[in-house]
């Protein structure tokens with residue numbers, strides 16, 4: 001368990017896991033607060049769900065997330081090995097990474113028969129993703145891992161158990177309108193990052209690839225092993241879920257419950273999933289919020305919980321949406337929804353458990369993240385793989401470190 005960090009932001013976690021060692025160089029650098037920008041506001045049209053406690057009234061929102069929507073306009077045509085594929089991209093200032101991966105496309109003769117990839121086939125895809133994670137040292141803190149986790153979560157977290165719609169089966173964020181939903185601002189960076197992998201392994205569906213990207217990132221950045229099954233199929237634009245199913249960061253615990261109960265999660269699971277904010281950062285040109293949650297944003301650990309509990313947080317004075325700042329260094333942030341986990345008694349109890357016991361957090365996160373990535377996928381999709389995956393057992397793909405040490 002990580003102890004409370006009150007030292008200067010330049011200090012480095014003393015106990016990094018071996019497979020997080022590669023990230024240590026970057027973690028050592030202080031995550032300085034970035035220049036802020038006051039973005040134009042626009043309203044989000046929330047899905048009408050009826051009078052559920054905590055459900056959003058149409059359109060109440062932080063108002064800064066949908067700048068992408070207003071700026072929408074780019075049409076990109078990606079010609080893939082399997083055929084021509086048109087998708088609408090949200091505008092993003094990031095470098096377009098549509099170059100072909102180092103490996104080159106796998107020859108059709110070596111594709112798995114009927115698309116039924118074995119664990120070894122997906123291990124190759126895993127390795128190709130992990131090799132590219134640090135391809136651009138100038139990207140954020142030096143790794144695409146965190147944004148891949150966010151893509152995996154946003155492509156799955158649209159699931160609504162009441163209508164059995166949304167979820168990870170479809171990768172419909174390739175299309176407008178979903179790519180332009182305010183919550184998905186900036187995820188083009190992750191989709192573009194994975195595109196060369198899709199070209200290299202054309203037999204993998206986007207839906208499997210995007211969820212696998214999240215697994216690679218969690219495992220390579222020092223998190224728990226994530227059981228993962230292939231079987232998702234891609235769907236067309238008419239399967240895009242309506243806007244408003246993902247959480248708004250400026251809201252409280254009722255809203256969190258409304259959003260996550262719809263996916264089928266309970267209070268403890270909401271807290272476990274929120275621990276993913278150990279990774280990455282907020283971007284003022286994406287969500288409007290700014291900064292990382294912890295000092296080593298490329299190390300998956302329970303520090304999000306220890307900081308949340310033990311650090312002093314005050315409202316940041318700045319020309320941006322309401323967010324919280326740590327008193328010790330001023331370099332860390334919490335969203336209003338993160339603070340809601342402290343303010344709500346039941347959530348707080350779970351935060352305390354995870355702050356004390358990183359092993360427990362890892363154990364729970366392993367299960368809930370795996371469940372998240374399967375939301376909305378019909379069981380028969382997974383069953384199809386039974387002949388190659390020992391009666392439907394999930395794959396436990398090996399980390400780079402495990403393969404090196406084998």
Ligand code: HEM
Nearest residue numbers: 146147149153247248249273276280281282283286287337
């Ligand atoms: C509890 C409700 C949640 C809210 C309100 C929320 C909100 C946000 C916001 C506003 C950002 C910043 C986006 C940006 O500016 O780039 C963010 C980033 C992130 N979120 Fe969440 N999130 C929630 C839950 C989750 C969950 C369940 C996961 C994964 C299991 C997750 C993983 C991440 C990661 C890894 C990032 C960093 C992305 C990057 O560095 O590019 N979040 N989240």
